[in-house]
Amino acid sequence: MDQIHSQSRGLTIGKRLMKERNVLFLKHMGNSGSAHNYSVGCFNNLKNSMTHIDKVMVKENEKLVVEARLRLTTTINSIRWLTFQGCPFRGHDESQNSLNQGNFLEMVKLLASYNKEVKGVMLQNAPKMPNTLHLMSRRKFLALLHGKCKN
Numbered sequence: 001m002d003q004i005h006s007q008s009r010g011l012t013i014g015k016r017l018m019k020e021r022n023v024l025f026l027k028h029m030g031n032s033g034s035a036h037n038y039s040v041g042c043f044n045n046l047k048n049s050m051t052h053i054d055k056v057m058v059k060e061n062e063k064l065v066v067e068a069r070l071r072l073t074t075t076i077n078s079i080r081w082l083t084f085q086g087c088p089f090r091g092h093d094e095s096q097n098s099l100n101q102g103n104f105l106e107m108v109k110l111l112a113s114y115n116k117e118v119k120g121v122m123l124q125n126a127p128k129m130p131n132t133l134h135l136m137s138r139r140k141f142l143a144l145l146h147g148k149c150k151n
Contacts, residue, residue, distance in 0.1 A: 076148060
């Protein structure tokens with residue numbers, strides 16, 4: 001009988017210790033803003049390789065390269081066509097409210113109206129660039145365009 005009593009007493013002590021452990025563990029976990037939950041979130045992000053910064057940067061960089069290539073191709077094709085036709089690039093009034101903004105801008109608008117991808121990267125959707133280019137860069141760019149238009 002004494003042995004049964006000691007076993008049941010041990011079970012009650014064991015249950016009490018388990019409850020205390022659970023309380024301590026729940027206290028350790030804390031609410032949703034606790035350090036434990038923050039660490040669990042960081043670990044889950046670490047396991048998800050698609051959210052790693054190098055993967056995200058590669059995707060973003062590829063997207064920027066594709067957009068820049070499309071802008072450059074559209075610009076070169078417009079310049080090439082206008083050059084072969086002997087048309088001037090600029091108009092007298094290239095302001096936003098002008099009816100005729102010049103041959104180059106009108107050509108780009110026309111290409112954008114036929115192609116959604118071009119419309120997404122040209123004109124108002126193009127990234128803003130500084131107005132000044134380094135003189136050597138400008139010369140290299142014009143020489144490159146001259147070589148492309150000759151061929």
